[in-house]
Amino acid sequence: MGALENNELEQQIIETAKRLFVEKGFVETSMSDIAATVGINRPTLHYYFRTKDRMFQAVFSSIVMSLLPRVREIMKRDIPFMERVSMVLDEYLVRFIENPYIPKFICEEVQRDVNHLLATAKEMQFEETFAIIKEGLQSEMEAGRLKTVPLHILFLTFYGLLLFPLLSKNLVVTLFLKEDSEFELLLWEWKQYILLHLKNLLCVDG
Amino acid sequence: MGALENNELEQQIIETAKRLFVEKGFVETSMSDIAATVGINRPTLHYYFRTKDRMFQAVFSSIVMSLLPRVREIMKRDIPFMERVSMVLDEYLVRFIENPYIPKFICEEVQRDVNHLLATAKEMQFEETFAIIKEGLQSEMEAGRLKTVPLHILFLTFYGLLLFPLLSKNLVVTLFLKEDSEFELLLWEWKQYILLHLKNLLCVDG
């Protein structure tokens, strides 16, 4: 046979598609682009992933799967809450420095079709991770170690501060930096401010 | 003649194009869409705005022009800094509640072509407004009424917190709200948190 064994090319296609989707966006990346970059014929793409939509699902899964398990593992640890948050931030930032267009890609998909996105996410234990974080927070709040803050406020603060610099990277570099390479440094500086804001929001001491 | 007098249809086209660009994004809105919505023939669009690109410029100008003068006016007032910020936030939020897709549109354009965007913005006193805010901040900081914080950090905090809820509106509504109509309420609740974060960042008392 060989059918089920040749996931090598399939993987190569997914990696290439990920890079292109994430660089240029879903709509502006064509199946031809992907095929040309991989160095295969376009119909071959359709052979592996019948439609562009299934191509997307494969790519999105690959992205989420590369982050979610690490986050879940960290949030389960038995160390102070803010230390866990700090480590999760590291995890995100490393991934985003590697691939600064992921946030844009996710945001684009949130706009294009939330339900499709959530359905895809659901298939990879997204809800378990979400639940772990939620419960972790609630127990900290009930124990009085953290202030009581609505979950959606926390969500907006965390992801707003984390994702926005990457969404506006071009603008930030143009307005505030001399050259592109300084951006990574800015992100690590920025991480401290994210932690500061979260502490102000959550920690009882002040 | 009549050429220069018929800015009525031209305005109607711009309004329609703005709505569509802002709802569906630039790439996913076709000239045909716009023409059909206005109720005219597509070549007529090309008669008024030779290319889709000039169409964009007209739309973007219209959006920025509806905000920038108000912001400039407010920032010039002689009232406490945080009060000015609060009023600017109101201005933004009212505009965004009216038209929740503006942030997405701007972000998309920041990614697509920053320089094009900045060039268009430059034509409408964007730099003056930017300078006014910058100087206002510096004088407050030097007078010791505000903590000294790098401009880019302030930029990221302000716009990250302000824009992200609108960029992730679909997700927020799906994850945290019962129905779409609650979103406006959430935004006004969120405004207080934005102010809180900015105070923590800027104000000397704490």
Place this chain on the structure above:
DNA sequence: GTGGTGTTTGACATATATGTCAGATTTGAT
């Protein structure tokens, strides 16, 4: 009405996208 200006349109040229399919090619089991 005639003519000129500004405005609108139908038809065309061109480009690029997705998806299908029959047939060629490779591959592995026998």
Place this chain on the structure above:
DNA sequence: ATCAAATCTGACATATATGTCAAACACCAC
């Protein structure tokens, strides 16, 4: 070596996008 299944490809069908143009149309001055 042969056969069948898996893999790949050239060619096709279809859809939709932008932009151009010559010709039609509307309107006002004269």
